[in-house]
Amino acid sequence: MTCAVLSIGTELTRGELVNSNAAWLSASLTDLGFDVPLGATVDDDLTRIVQELQRLASFARVIVCTGGLGPTTDDITTQAVANLIGVPLVRDEASLEHIRRRLAKFGRTVSDTNAKQADFPEGADILPNPIGTAPGFSVRIGNALAFFMPGVPREMKQMYEEQVVPRVRALAPNDSYQIRLRTFGLPESTVGERLAGVEQAFPGVLLGYRATFPEIEVKVLARGLSTAAARELCERATLEVKQRLADVIYGEADDTFAGVTGRLLRKKEYTLAVAESCTGGLVGHLLTREPGASDFLLVDVVTYANSAKTRLLGIDEEVIRGHGAVSSEVACAMAEGVKRVSGADVALSLTGIAGPSGGSPEKPVGTVFIAVAGPAGVKVVERHFPGDRHMIQTLAAYVGLNLVRQVCITST
Structure with a gap:
């Protein structure tokens, strides 16, 4: 099944912030077994947010979005989604009470700008945020199931793992398996040269590379008739990769x-x-x-x-x-x-x-x-x-x- 990742925020399109959320989400969705062929970034503009969501919904069956759920005037993602699916915004009292209690811990009261974070498109499935004031939500956009989460990485990651993954795991085709290897000591070009021919030797395997100075991550992705078949193929290919890069591989997955x-x-x-x-x-x-x-x-x-x-x-x-x-x-x-x-x-x-x-x-x-x-x-x-x-x-x-x-x- 095809997934798309959308990052919303003018601070991203202007380069004021590094978009680490998109890379993390794409890797996480791939690990679940989804195909993630496209990621997009759009500024805080109602029309452009709507247009980008329409475009992604035309081919993706799952859309995961971050950003634009805060209390400031440029946080307009919720309104854009309501405009797109043609429903009004409705205040959720449970979310408002959560915001009220959270702000009270810091000696603050709920302002109108804080309260708008409890407004959601009518009929939306609300995603609680236990560590922040911006709840997320999920709606249907045509044939696509779309999830909207805050842009703060810590809040987004917890919401994704606790709220999004349980809702989408069953949609994964279960025909892929991926192992990520972490290396230090060789440039990306040399790593690629050492692994020349691996994909041909293991049909169904695709190698990917991600350079994050001073490391190179090698991703071994295999597809098969089932998760078990994909895993067996991936492990065989990974063994070959490890042999070729034995002097520079130091760990796997999220090792540092x-x-x-x-x-x-x-x-x-x-x-x-x-x-x-x-x-x-x-x-x-x-x-x-x-x-x-x-x-x-x-x-x-x-x-x-x-x-x-x-x-x-x-x-x-x-x-x-x-x-x-x-x-x-x-x-x-x-x-x-x-x-x-x-x-x-x-x-x-x-x-x-x-x-x-x-x-x-x-x-x-x-x-x-x-x-x-x-x-x-x-x-x-x-x-x-x-x-x-x-x-x-x-x-x-x-x-x-x-x-x-x-x-x-x-x-x-």
């Missing part, structure tokens, strides 16, 4: 690089200490963004100044003067120093030149030394990353985490 690294540290019962310079705390941020980082992360210290490297990590000033703060010697001393002062099993350090200035012919912008001290001793690598400051810092953080990951994988 930091999350996988953390799981490996827990499995080995290793503690970790980090000393950062050019990355300015990015490694620690990536790790602590994942739940349960306190199980293994003892300390993340940003020793940006040379004096901090000496005072906090005990690095000899002569080492810094003799080799420079950006050097393999200092990177090793940082890793050994933070390991010593923290008592961690594994220590990671990063020092480099993230730019845009500060480089030299000998050490250009993008030069980073990364060291990891573990049970087998200290290893240091020198890398020369391309791109701007953000790209250099991100790549350095990922390479550092990858070194920690390798320590966990190879240690006995």
Whole structure:
């Protein structure tokens, strides 16, 4: 069955916000077994919203929409839908009471603009919003079943999983199965080259790619006569993909690089200490963004100044003067120093030149030394990353985490 995703909001068409909702919904609908051939974005304009819904309803049997359900004057999605299907707006007292109770928690009362969020097209199926003031709703537009949800990602995702999925799951054709693999370390073109011929070797399999710097996601989608047949085909094709990309695949589905690294540290019962310079705390941020980082992360210290490297990590000033703060010697001393002062099993350090200035012919912008001290001793690598400051810092953080990951994988 064909699905379409519609994102509504002028802030999206102007590029003021990144449309993460559409990508998330498309992936989720595909995982349910739907075909999602088209996604569209439209601004907060009554006429254009109506026209886009009409167009999507002409071929899709399920339409999932986000945005335009808030209290402000540009939130006009509900009115547009009522105009399209030719019914009046009707106030739902249960939704209004929910809004009233939610606002009361913050010492606020319901204004007219808040109250309009309880207005729905007559006959609509209302979708409760337990964590926000904007309920969603569902209506029929011709042969299409259309769902309308708020644009706030956290609210949308919970509403989709609790309200939309149970209503559409039975409509899925149950003839497909998808596995998503997450990779780091190769550009998209090289990943594609390595997987050349997989689709031909496994008829019914379609490979997809999604680049989200600095990662590449590989999607293996298989279709068959049944879900079981599609799954068997998908798993066989995925095994081939894993063999071809064995050196860069780190996880599946919604795994994150930091999350996988953390799981490996827990499995080995290793503690970790980090000393950062050019990355300015990015490694620690990536790790602590994942739940349960306190199980293994003892300390993340940003020793940006040379004096901090000496005072906090005990690095000899002569080492810094003799080799420079950006050097393999200092990177090793940082890793050994933070390991010593923290008592961690594994220590990671990063020092480099993230730019845009500060480089030299000998050490250009993008030069980073990364060291990891573990049970087998200290290893240091020198890398020369391309791109701007953000790209250099991100790549350095990922390479550092990858070194920690390798320590966990190879240690006995």
